[in-house]
Amino acid sequence: xxxxxxxxxxxxxxxxxANLPCNHSTISGNEYVYWYRQIHxxxxxxxxxxxxxxxxxxxxxxxxxxxxxxxTLILPHATLRDTAVYYCIVRANNDYKLSFGAGTTVTVRA
Amino acid sequence: KAGVTQTPRxxxxxxxxxxxxxxxxxxxxxxxxxxxxxxxxGLQFLFEYFSETQRNKGNxxxxxxxxxxxxxxxEMNVSTLELGDSALYLCASSSTTGGFEKLFFGSGTQLxxx
Numbered sequence: 001x002x003x004x005x006x007x008x009x010x011x012x013x014x015x016x017x018a019n020l021p022c023n024h025s026t027i028s029g030n031e032y033v034y035w036y037r038q039i040h041x042x043x044x045x046x047x048x049x050x051x052x053x054x055x056x057x058x059x060x061x062x063x064x065x066x067x068x069x070x071x072t073l074i075l076p077h078a079t080l081r082d083t084a085v086y087y088c089i090v091r092a093n094n095d096y097k098l099s100f101g102a103g104t105t106v107t108v109r110a
Numbered sequence: 111k112a113g114v115t116q117t118p119r120x121x122x123x124x125x126x127x128x129x130x131x132x133x134x135x136x137x138x139x140x141x142x143x144x145x146x147x148x149x150x151x152g153l154q155f156l157f158e159y160f161s162e163t164q165r166n167k168g169n170x171x172x173x174x175x176x177x178x179x180x181x182x183x184x185e186m187n188v189s190t191l192e193l194g195d196s197a198l199y200l201c202a203s204s205s206t207t208g209g210f211e212k213l214f215f216g217s218g219t220q221l222x223x224x
Binding site: 041042043044045046087097098099100101102 | 114145147152153154155166168200202212213214215216217218
């Protein structure tokens with residue numbers, strides 16, 4: 001059962017901000033929004049997560065709407081190394097049963 | 111600090127054989143979870159171990175099994191391989207129990223069943 005909806009692909013110019021949307025209209029009150037990315041031939045890499053407040057770390061910013069039904073991952077200054085598949089998932093803490101959908105394939109172009 | 115290490119990186123087997131994959135978690139991490147990733151199904155949870163005990167299990171047949179050793183290293187075994195078992199098998203480790211935040215993934219073992 002798909003809990004999130006993401007666009008299949010997007011392009012971004014190097015040095016510009018990349019805004020990746022995610023819809024999660026059936027999110028429960030105890031579920032967090034997590035973002036991971038997977039670069040070709042590597043395992044998924046944690047980016048950021050949040051419950052209801054906006055979050056920022058050294059990699060990205062996460063903006064969650066007030067009703068929590070959607071969120072946006074922002075890569076502030078995309079580089080070629082940010083080319084990857086980005087996955088948005090919702091999960092409760094202590095829930096190991098992750099399942100990633102198709103994600104968004106982000107291609108950063110010089 | 112070394113990351114999660116999975117061996118072997120690539121594996122080719124034939125139908126009916128069995129295979130054992132290995133995962134060494136980040137030092138100090140006690141939880142290890144396993145996932146299967148295929149182009150059609152995406153990433154699917156197999157099972158999770160903590161302190162040598164299986165705590166969570168996904169919806170995979172009994173041919174898929176695992177174990178964890180006292181040093182937190184983990185192995186997963188697939189018996190009677192089928193063509194559909196061809197996939198990237200990923201393991202991830204985590205440092206906290208109940209309410210963890212981050213999973214650290216290895217690079218995976220790419221299994222091809224011929």
